[in-house]
Amino acid sequence: MTNLDSTRGVKTIIIVNVISTFVTLIFWVLVLIKIYILQNTDIVIDNVLKASTLGFLAADFFWAIPLLVISIAGLRKLNTLGWLAALMVNILWFYSLTSLWVRDIYLGTISPGDYVFLPFGIFAIWSTYYLWIKKEKFDIS
Numbered sequence: 001m002t003n004l005d006s007t008r009g010v011k012t013i014i015i016v017n018v019i020s021t022f023v024t025l026i027f028w029v030l031v032l033i034k035i036y037i038l039q040n041t042d043i044v045i046d047n048v049l050k051a052s053t054l055g056f057l058a059a060d061f062f063w064a065i066p067l068l069v070i071s072i073a074g075l076r077k078l079n080t081l082g083w084l085a086a087l088m089v090n091i092l093w094f095y096s097l098t099s100l101w102v103r104d105i106y107l108g109t110i111s112p113g114d115y116v117f118l119p120f121g122i123f124a125i126w127s128t129y130y131l132w133i134k135k136e137k138f139d140i141s
Helices: 008-038 044-076 080-107 112-133
Strands: none
Touching (some): 044 080, 080 112
16 A cells, blocks of 8 residues: 555544654754753763763664654655654653653652653554554554
């Protein structure tokens, strides 16, 4: 299948993945500016939190963003790789948001990223279910 006419859900996933790609890129550029350019502190806890943030940034740039782009292109063509990449992105949303929320609740604060990315994590629950029940559209057996 190469036509999206009968798959409104796939179109929705593509739109949300496009939006999340841009939101992720903008978010991390702003974080880089704030943490690594504007603030220059050498407090030990700040360095630990900076390192943690840098780890999430690297993971998003090396894994999440490329997988989002692959999912967008692949879902448009209803191919297996797009389906798989979209599911992998959803797993990353689950993992990242769980890690962020546990860390921030433990620290007694909620970071902006928790709120910015929560809608994408919630959407990923539906998206995972939808992609699984519609797997025949992607020649998955």
